[in-house]
Amino acid sequence: MEDEHNQAQNVPAKLLKPYDPAETEGRIYKLWEESGFFNPDVCIQKGVTKNDAESFSIVLPPPNVTGRLHLGHALEHSLQDAVVRFKRMQGYKTLWIPGTDHAAIATQARFEKNLTKETGKSRHDFSRNDFFNMVNEFGLINQKDMQTQMRLFGSSLDWSREAFTLDANRSLAVRTAFKQMYDEGLIYKGHKVINWDPKGQTTVSDDELVYVERDATLYTFKYSANFPISISTTRPETKVGDTAVAVNPNDERYKQYIGQEFDAVFCNVPIHIKIIADYSVEAEFGTGALGVTPAHSQIDAEIAMRHELPSVQVINEYAKIMVGDENLIGKKTSEAREIVAQWLRDNNLMEKEEKIKQNVSTSERTEAIIEPLPKMQWFINVNKQIPSHKNKTLKELMLEAVEKDGVKIIPDRFDKTYRHWINNLRDWCISRQIIYGHQIPVWYKGDELYCGINPPAGEPEGDGWTQDTDTLDTWFSSGLWTFSTLGWPNNTDDFKNYHPTTLINPGYEILPPWVARMILMSKYLLNEVPFKTVYLHGIVRDSKGIKFSKSLKNGIEPEEIIKDCGTDALRMSMVVGIGPGNDTNFDIQKVKAYSKFANKLWNITRFILSSTTQTNTLDLSQKPNLPDTESNILDEFEAILIDITTDIENYRLYIASEKLYHYVWHNFADIIIEESKDILKNGSTDEKNNRSWLLMYILTRSIQALHPFMPFITEELWSFLPKTNKEQDNLLIITPWPITAGKQ
């Protein structure tokens, strides 16, 4: 039987069995890593990339070291690696930097939750230093795990440049940025109403709030019998801190009272109320009068600022009342609410109680109800005119990036989201009362304040200095990511070669907190944009369209999928048909379909190697004089390659990958190969040779074109192809993209 297959020696034994990704992928990744080709310096050294080639750089959105990578990360890696491999093959000086994010509050919160569950202890049972180290260790375990996962995804990351937002180099970048902003007055310390998380005992920024709808009661009442105006509130317990009642200046009902001041005893607490006029008050809502509590509401604080009202703090960090008699003092806000309401009823001051739906802000991490409190904190001023930037504000610099500097957001509808966020931006509270993170690089000694950079931690010379105990919002360090990873503040070659980066590829949900912050930092510190294109991907949901989450336990481990179907199949399923900014419901059927495709490609190769002529000596660069039939097939194929190339260059990977899939299976295999069987069997020698060359050519180029999407199987098949010229002698990862000629 064997003797009938006179070309069987062309077929490696491995190819005779179905494709086995599990056996292949790990080995191939190791091969790549050892080759050094993930590192652009090595590519230049070995003559793969020209020294003066244009660079293509991209930093990985650093995953939080709170846990492991999930399918959303698989999507992100599939997209980025496809583009990176494509650009590398096109001859760009291609750099993709890996890294992870310490994620400050998220990591500390998760660690502390585990700690309490397992040992009953909390952070207060440890020294600051010990606790920091424990959280960090927890993070580093996850970090290591994620590095393994990234390799499993096949990502061609330059591991020699790996970064962590909390490592020494990044810490230097953080201190440098902080000092520069501090010295120019952009970072300031101020006593303002901030979002306080009573459970986490820290401030949180506006972006870390989650609004939850709840039932609430809207109470309408007067402070005292002789007070002329009724007010409404859902939080009567805060009203012991009121210092004014605000009405709309055009409201005829109340005009006569504007400017008057009243004393009252509210729930046994003496208060002094001034009646003021402010346009922010809507006459139509409630009674048209707003009780102003400057210490416990952002909006009221703004009104109070405009009218120079005193501010009285009545709620403390533990969300307990800190004024009043024994009935009130020390009570939790929820208890105090009912006590005050009852007092109002008892004193015939309550006019109305209605049930309403209300959105209450909670902490993203601890789920605690946020208490607005006045506190001394560090802020970044987004409205200050910056002398070193032609008196533009940070907000203006951020808008400039998309309006003038050409930062392109894909899909473009998110451009609006970006602008809207910036236009509503308030000063960014950057200090946190947690331990895990970058400690504020500021030291105090008496009235002296020192802000420093120098390693190891920036501390000043001499004795008696104590460092500010707060740490920075995690987004402060991630805002520096595109350049802190390239060696900034040192003027390194990497920084010169690769910044601004070409592309960034995060999920759309972090457009405001991350993408916008990177633009802020880069525009201010470097006077340039951090990246040229922002490709936003969507969310991977479960098959029912529900978001994966740890609490719902509906997560699917990427490893399971990879074990069953292979990474290439998973990657294809994450790319084909999923447009930018679109969510996708994960469906294992889709992955299975592409694992079939992998096998199909495997068998196409087997067939061509075993059925064509002279495969050992076939030189692709020696194109025979093809008859029309073959010539047309070739033209059609090249046209598709050009098409696909254009699609990828415009980041339409979801279309390019599908076209490739469709061509290879339903044109190449189903039509071209099928009709070749007869030719290869019954044709003349010339016919056989021409057809053989054509099949081998399309196969070879298809494998190259598929490589960005299915890197493992294509690299493996590449090794089986005849080695008849220099190009084919190399690893597939560094072969030139098949249609460089097609760019014409």
Next chain:
RNA sequence: GAACGAUUAGCUCAGUUGGUAGAGCGUCCCCUUGACGUGGGGAAGGUCACAGGUUCGAAUCCUGUAUCGUUCACCA
């Protein structure tokens, strides 16, 4: 309250610039034992949410409506 998105075959979703619809899975029939049973051929199945409009022509552009979803804001 506002912005944005979605609404296409039984299910999950593509459809890049307007030229009367495609994929995967599922269903049914047939074929394939010399690439692949993870294969091949074929079939059924869609008034492209609805109503108007622009156009020679619209799933694709415009207006409005409905339902679902996301995000932002928030009424004190």
